[in-house]
Amino acid sequence: MAKRSDLTTYEYRKKRARFLAESDVCHLCGHAGADVVDHDRPVSRGADPRDMDNWRPAHGVRRCPTCGRNCNGEKGARTRAPGLKTSRDWYTDTGG
Known part of the structure; x- marks a missing residue:
């Protein structure tokens, strides 16, 4: 089972950078x-x-340049942030 410390490994940081380079559109706002x-x-x-x-x-870390929110901070450790309006229903949208 993975540990929280896995979030700081070089491999994880490389994958995260590649992921964000492919899509930087916040799923929350x-x-x-x-x-x-x-x-x-x-x-x-x-x-x-x-x-x-x-x-x-x-x-x-850097707030949204458009709406100024720290979207991930507002969501926290919940699966959905109550009252946080999202751009679309990311939980049921298949992207197609």
């Missing part, structure tokens, strides 16, 4: 400039941090 990987199923609740199927781009 829908604006470009996402700078962190949000885990749909929180790592604190046992999700494997290396599971890229569980990754979503989000604003975090």
Whole structure:
């Protein structure tokens, strides 16, 4: 089982950078400039941090340049942030 410390490995950071280079549109507010990987199923609740199927781009360290929110911080360790309006229903949208 993966540990929270797996979030700081060189391999993880390379994968995260590649992931964000491919899509920087925040899954929570829908604006470009996402700078962190949000885990749909929180790592604190046992999700494997290396599971890229569980990754979503989000604003975090640098706030959203459009709406000014720290989207990932507002969401926290919940699977959904109450009252946080998202760009689309990322939980049921298949992207097609």
